[in-house]
Amino acid sequence: MGAAHACAYRRVAIAAWAALSAAGDAHATWQAICEQRRCLALDPEWGWVGRCAAGDQEELALAVCRRLPRPQAPLAFGMATSKGTLAQHAAAAGPPWLAAWPGAASARLAARLQLGLHLPVCCVAACSTALATLLAGADALERGQAAQALVGAAEASLTPLILAGFRNAGVLCGATLPQAFAAPTGFAPAEGAAAFLLAERGPWRLLAGVRLGDAEHETHCLDPLSLGCALEALWDLAPRPELIVCHATGTAHGDAYEGAALARGPWAAVPRLCAKPWIGHTLGASGGVELAAALQAPCQRLWKLSLGFGGHIVALAVERMLR
Numbered sequence: 001m002g003a004a005h006a007c008a009y010r011r012v013a014i015a016a017w018a019a020l021s022a023a024g025d026a027h028a029t030w031q032a033i034c035e036q037r038r039c040l041a042l043d044p045e046w047g048w049v050g051r052c053a054a055g056d057q058e059e060l061a062l063a064v065c066r067r068l069p070r071p072q073a074p075l076a077f078g079m080a081t082s083k084g085t086l087a088q089h090a091a092a093a094g095p096p097w098l099a100a101w102p103g104a105a106s107a108r109l110a111a112r113l114q115l116g117l118h119l120p121v122c123c124v125a126a127c128s129t130a131l132a133t134l135l136a137g138a139d140a141l142e143r144g145q146a147a148q149a150l151v152g153a154a155e156a157s158l159t160p161l162i163l164a165g166f167r168n169a170g171v172l173c174g175a176t177l178p179q180a181f182a183a184p185t186g187f188a189p190a191e192g193a194a195a196f197l198l199a200e201r202g203p204w205r206l207l208a209g210v211r212l213g214d215a216e217h218e219t220h221c222l223d224p225l226s227l228g229c230a231l232e233a234l235w236d237l238a239p240r241p242e243l244i245v246c247h248a249t250g251t252a253h254g255d256a257y258e259g260a261a262l263a264r265g266p267w268a269a270v271p272r273l274c275a276k277p278w279i280g281h282t283l284g285a286s287g288g289v290e291l292a293a294a295l296q297a298p299c300q301r302l303w304k305l306s307l308g309f310g311g312h313i314v315a316l317a318v319e320r321m322l323r
Contacts, residue, residue, distance in 0.1 A: 006210045006233035012138045014318065015148075015202030018067035019194040019292035020060055021279045022050030025067075026194075029289065030296040033275050038177070040188050040280055046163050047174035050190025050280025052156070057081040058105050058112075060193035061154035065113055068150065068197045076140035076149035078122035079109045079195065082129040082284025082308075083157050105154075119146055126308030127247070127281070129153045130194060130288030131316060135209040137198050147199070153285040154193035163189060171251050180248035180274040181259055187249045190280025194288030204295055207317040208237035214311035227261035227307070230315050234303060238317030241270055242299035245290050247307040248274040249281055258307060273297075287314065 019025060023032035023039040032039050040048045052060060061079040071077075080103075106122040119140055123132035130153035137149030166172050166189060173186040198206070210233045214226035244267065247258055262268065275290045282289050287306035294302055301319045308314070 006208050006237050007135070007139070008208050008237050009138055009142050009206045011200055012141045012198055012206040013200060013202030013321065014196055014204040014206065014295070015199040016068045016197040017195065017292045017295060018064040019192065019289045020052050020064055021192040021282060021289050022052060022190055023279050026292040027296055029279055029293040033273065033278050033293060036278060038278050042175065046167070047172060048178060048188035048280070049158055050188055051158065052191040055156065057154040057156045058109060060156055060191065061105070061109055061152070061195070062112060064152060064154070064193045064195040065109070065150065068195055071115070071148045071150045071197060073116070074119070074146045075115060076119040076121045076137045076146035076151070077106065077110055077115055078120060078133045078137060078151045079106050080122045080124060080129045080133045080153040080284065081105050081155055082124055082126055082153070083155070083162065121149065121151060125312040125314060126310055127283055127286055128306035128308035128312040128314040129284035130286065131291070131304065131306045131314040132211065132312070134196055134288065135211065135314065135316065138206055138209065141198055149198040150195065151198065152193065152195035152288045155283040155285040156191045157283055158189055158191060171249070173250065178250045178277045180246070180250045180277055181255050184252035184255060185250045187251065187276055187281040190282045192279070192282030192285045192289040194285055194292045196288070196292070203321055204318045205321055207319050208234055209316040210234050210314065212313040214313060226313060227258065228264065230313050231261055231265055231267060234315055234317055235266060238301065238319070239266070241267070241301045241303045241317060243273055243294065243297055243302040244270050245273045245275070245294045245302060245304045247305050248276055250276060254307060258305070
């Protein structure tokens with residue numbers, strides 16, 4: 001049953017990638033996670049947060065896209081943000097929601113990058129946004145609709161409105177240092193961005209992707225079978241990973257849900273990596289930022305999991321190409 005939820009890819013590789021987090025670029029992010037070095041700052045109002053250089057979501061997205069080779073046509077393009085570009089609310093000449101809605105940023109970025117005619121593949125899936133957009137771009141390559149895809153996500157949502165919402169939901173760590181799969185602390189909200197150039201050849205091959213919805217609850221995943229189905233589906237197509245990069249927010253509901261699914265199955269003994277205690281939770285960009293960092297790992301095959309607010313489950317498996 002689980003295998004029906006998965007997509008196998010035969011024609012998609014990750015040719016290049018770039019990321020920005022509170023730790024720095026993809027390599028610096030990987031180093032911070034491996035060294036368990038916290039790249040967070042204690043804000044007197046909101047507690048621990050992870051900030052990048054100044055700039056909104058679109059500036060962060062531009063910065064990572066410009067670190068990649070110029071993509072080739074026909075191109076699929078999607079640089080997503082789970083919350084829209086909040087600065088556009090004040091700057092927009094027309095109705096603010098038209099300029100600020102999450103998909104609008106991708107169209108503006110395409111124009112600023114001078115990409116020309118392209119296939120839009122921007123997705124919005126809460127904290128699974130980056131991986132959902134990556135798989136949408138991979139679908140376009142697999143179907144022959146594009147020769148390359150430039151995909152990813154960016155978030156710079158450390159605004160009073162967003163932070164107050166998270167604090168009222170009880171999911172921020174505040175002044176407590178965040179941790180994962182231990183006594184629940186909540187997460188440190190953070191800024192970040194990641195972009196991937198997908199092509200037919202590259203140092204990493206995309207093996208499989210899984211997209212599921214858990215609609216048992218309006219804000220979090222609740223059905224324990226949902227993530228288990230996703231993991232079973234991924235195991236059917238890409239078994240025996242050497243590393244699982246977890247979502248691991250440090251919240252009571254999230255860690256209990258994810259931990260229970262990871263503990264039951266042939267993947268239970270696979271080493272796990274938790275990034276958010278060290279670089280913070282970059283929200284819709286988190287799956288991309290953490291995947292880009294993990295592509296520095298000295299392993300052959302890895303899985304990345306993302307669990308989005310409202311029940312968005314996205315997971316993928318990649319494998320290093322032999323030289």
